[in-house]
Amino acid sequence: MTYVGVKKLRSMGNRTLNEIARSVKEGRIQKNYTQQELATMAGISLRSIQRIENAEVLPRAYTLKALAGHLNIPLARQKAFTKVEGHRLTSAQKIILSVSAGILIFLLAGAYVFQSPTFPETAFEAFLYIAALVCIYMAVMLVIWR
Numbered sequence: 001m002t003y004v005g006v007k008k009l010r011s012m013g014n015r016t017l018n019e020i021a022r023s024v025k026e027g028r029i030q031k032n033y034t035q036q037e038l039a040t041m042a043g044i045s046l047r048s049i050q051r052i053e054n055a056e057v058l059p060r061a062y063t064l065k066a067l068a069g070h071l072n073i074p075l076a077r078q079k080a081f082t083k084v085e086g087h088r089l090t091s092a093q094k095i096i097l098s099v100s101a102g103i104l105i106f107l108l109a110g111a112y113v114f115q116s117p118t119f120p121e122t123a124f125e126a127f128l129y130i131a132a133l134v135c136i137y138m139a140v141m142l143v144i145w146r
Helices: 006-011 016-030 035-042 046-053 061-071 075-085 091-115 123-145
Strands: none
Touching (some): 016 061, 035 046, 035 061, 046 061
């Protein structure tokens, strides 16, 4: 799950952040847990619990699942949580990132080659260098297009 800024989330008119904050706080109070007790049980920092309950951050899916498990939040109340997990890049954004990453890798690779008067000394070194660049670019593409 990617982070969505609080201002952006609120400007979209999405009540998800406030729904999550209210659900966590109500669930904690119903169970008679302090924020520190909930943080310890869920394996989350106290400050994170405070920021979630004050609707200052959009928690990750893992954090939400841990909190929901300890607070026994019914599935009907978890519907707000599913909205958080659905934030993805659009195809246009992915294409822009893909092209930008390729250009950046090409420029950085060129800068490395031009700064060294002796690299690559052999064709074998040149092919290994190109193969490493292709692997890096493929890894970046896997992350972008997953």
